[in-house]
Amino acid sequence: MRDLSDELLMWYDGHARAMPWRVPPDQSKAGQRPDPYFIWMSEVMLQQTTVAAxxxxxxKFTGLWPTVRDLAAAEDADVMAAWAGLGYYARARNLLKCARVIVAEHDGVFPSDYDDLLKLPGIGPYTAAAMSAIAFNQHATVLDGNVERVMARMYDIHDPLPGVKPVLMKYAEALxxxxxxxxxxxxVMDLGATICTPKNPACGICPWRDPCAARQAGTAAELPKKTPKKKTPVRLGYVYVARRDDGAWLLETRPEKGLLGGMLAFPSSDWSDDPTPAPPLDADWKxxxxxxxHTFTHFHLRLKVMVADVPDNLDPTRGHFVPHHAFVPSALPTAMRKVFDLVPRRDATIEPESR
Structure with a gap:
């Protein structure tokens, strides 16, 4: 096992991906550690999101809020707007909660212990392990999708995910x-991301090609196996886009809990099989x-776009009007930016391409 780990580390020394949150291997071997704030931020963002995105x-985040104290002091709306487009918005809410706990209860210093990290908002076993290992150089085992794939192929494991995760974790721990x-x-994460890829793994240049059981068996391309997913359901809804004569747009802040929690959005009905129309004001809706x-993790959403031009003196029962000059489409979550893109423009001052 030690030989395998040494071989992978030798490969990493020459092939490590450059990441803005990483310390390169030559500096790491010299004792330099990355900023725990950077590692935490990157790991939260990387949950179900690509490195490129x-x-x-x-x-952007570390430019706006260079330290955890800066982030803890930020306005919720500013953080949610900066997160817009990255998806899975509960991560942004937990990011703020965690930053404030770090400042209030840990004097702005991240704990290095795995169990202490697990107590923080939004930090689960994987993130705690990644932070312990990468930020604090502690003996902790990471198991993300890349590592699962590498372990399944190294040991030719054909039992499907997610049930086989404990087995893959034992192999990962041993290595x-x-x-x-x-x-x-x-x-090991770089290996899965760049060589032991989901499709067409580059086995010929893999540092673990010789001991890889799946390569020897010719089964690498079909692993890991996964339990078949259920058909993704479709939910329907109405979304209401109102604009006043002075150019202001009607928006509302969605409830903290639930999808798009805490985000600015166009008012909408419930999202269900049989949604009930719920216009936010009395207007001539068309x-x-x-x-x-838009597709969320567990369902596809289809929103019928309703539009209305309204006078300046009309008050909504939900939401508030945002002046034309203060309306920033990029602050909307992706689902609502799709709505915005479908609404006919009165003028050319706000265009989809500008976002």
Whole structure:
């Protein structure tokens, strides 16, 4: 096992991906540790999101809020707006909660102990392990989708995910070295992301090609196996886009709990098999003939886009009007930006391309 870990670390020393939150392996071996705030931020953002998408957001967030104290002091609405487009918005809410706990209860310093990290909002077993290993160089084992794939192929495991996770974790734990655990964690994730890829794995250049049981058996491309997913349901709804004569747009802040929690959005009905129309004000609503479609983790959403031009003196029963000059489409979550893109423009001052 130690030989395998050493081989992977040697490969990592020459092939590590450059990440804005990482310390390169030569500096890591010299004792330099990454900022725990950066590792935490990146790991939260990377949950169910690609590295390519996260890099831009990570730079934006750490530019706006360079330290955990800066983030803890930020306005909720500003953080949610900066997160818009990254999806899974509960992560942003937990990001703020966690930052404030770190400042209030830990004097702005992240705990290094795995069990203490698990007590923080939004930090589960994987994130706690990644932070322990990468930020604090402690002996902890990471098991994300990349590592699951590598382990399933290394040992030719055909039992399907997610049930086989405990077995894959045992193999991953056995391979995790005492020395350089942080570099090893990043190495095995890089291996899965760049060589042991879901399709067409590059087995010929893999540092673990010789001992890989699935390569020897010719089964690498079909692993890991997964339990078949159930058919994704479809939910329907109405979304209401009202604009006053002075150009202001009607928006509302969605409830903290639930989908798009805490985000600015166009008012909408319930999202269900049989939604009930719920216009936010009394107006001459017209069906735009457009349908905004968006996919969440567990369902597909289809929103019928209703539009209305309203006078300046009309007050809504829900939400508030945002002046034209203060309306920032990029602050909307992706589902609502799709709605915005479908609404006919009165003028050319706000265009989809500008976002």
């Amino acid at each position: 996260v890099k831009e957001y990570f730079r 995790t070295p005492r020395g350089r655990p942080g570099d090893y964690a990043q190495a 069906d735009s003939g457009q349908e905004a479609r």
